[in-house]
Amino acid sequence: MQEVVRSAWYGLPVRFPTVALDEFVVMPNHVHGIVVLEAAPSGAAASRGAASGVLTLGRVVRAFKSVSAIAGNKALGRSGQPFWQRNYYEHIIRDEDDLDAVRRYIRENPLKWSDDPDNPANL
Numbered sequence: 001m002q003e004v005v006r007s008a009w010y011g012l013p014v015r016f017p018t019v020a021l022d023e024f025v026v027m028p029n030h031v032h033g034i035v036v037l038e039a040a041p042s043g044a045a046a047s048r049g050a051a052s053g054v055l056t057l058g059r060v061v062r063a064f065k066s067v068s069a070i071a072g073n074k075a076l077g078r079s080g081q082p083f084w085q086r087n088y089y090e091h092i093i094r095d096e097d098d099l100d101a102v103r104r105y106i107r108e109n110p111l112k113w114s115d116d117p118d119n120p121a122n123l
Contacts (some may be wrong), residue, residue, distance in 0.1 A: 001075065005031060006024075008067040010072065011067065016060055021035065022034035022099075023102070023103045025107070025112065032105070032106040034103070035061075037055060057090060062117075067084070075077070
């Protein structure tokens with residue numbers, strides 16, 4: 001299942017050319033990732049389907065969740081089942097120190113899984 005999620009993540013810049021990806025990790029029950037929304041070149045569309053509006057983080061996350069849920073459900077031999085929670089957490093990274101801290105958090109998060117209250121082993 002991790003490969004399905006990774007494939008959806010790394011496919012985002014193909015779908016949205018002005019999206020750049022940074023640190024990313026797939027956890028057993030969630031993901032962490034940094035998405036950079038870059039400015040579109042002057043006169044260029046921000047994404048395929050740009051006529052439907054401005055590229056937002058919400059559109060990027062919605063596409064990621066949709067593509068990965070469809071592929072994940074297919075891999076699990078089911079259809080239309082919930083795959084992700086309804087919402088997501090976002091944090092605007094405002095400077096290099098914050099970027100470094102978020103990257104570190106993402107890299108170190110798997111090391112903390114054994115203590116996570118959502119880890120089935122801790123229920």
